[in-house]
Amino acid sequence: MAPVEADVRLFEELDRLLGTYRAVVPDAVRAELDRLADGNGREATAARVGRDLADRADPIEPDGGDAAPDDVDRADPATENAERSTDDADGNGSTNEYADDVLVALAEAGVVAYVVTNDRPLKNRILARNVPVIGLRGRNALAITEP
Template sequence: MTDTSTPVVALDTSALMAPVEANIRLFEELDRLLGTYEAVVPAAVRSELDGLASGAGTAATAASVGADLAGRARTVGVDDADVEDTDAADDDTYAADDDTYADDALVALAVTGRVDFVVTNDRPLTERVLDADTPVICLRGRNTLAITEP
């Protein structure tokens, strides 16, 4: 956990796309759950959103909205060394694409204690973050967020 009194919340691509895909009011739900917090987005998540937004269809629209919402958060970098410490390179499913790197960046933020929560709707990422002893905020019900403790 971080040493500040204000919790730091890292946002995943799926969380930032949820307002379109799941009709959720992301920041209002975070306000309800946490009150005061600092939202951060790894640079790799911004890159993933930009790539998805350049396509067509509903996913591109959701990614475009997500990219706009990411502007409400501070962009953070993650060192390659921190990502390597998440054991992603030993995982058989590891591939050096934006999606995997974004997930690895979020896990690295959790492992290194730079964030107090990760917001995601991605089940495999949820499991990895919980394994790093970091709580996950994810969708519960139709359009409500809830905290899952490790």
């Protein structure tokens, strides 16, 4: 959602920071973007852009299993995260932590090399697992925060 919210050219910035990488997005993050995109307003617009960008990344399962074909390069994965929605995984109206939990589990398992997020609580959880976080630095550039 950062490309709309902060005018960030996400993949260009990831190319600049990482060089070669494989972007992956868990299905839980895609589902969260879908829920947010259903509404109106700036957040929904940002979620629709985020969903389109997520389509440029490979899907990944919460256990680190690949939903993509086996011949896809697995080097240096990066994970993109959306902001939290106000629904839980079942749409019950509480804070949605499911997508965040999936990202934390992937980081903890060593499946991803970085997590891309601007969500401060998620960033802290990822850094606590000794995984670097890529987030907005300045006006519209990304930077890596090491644990």
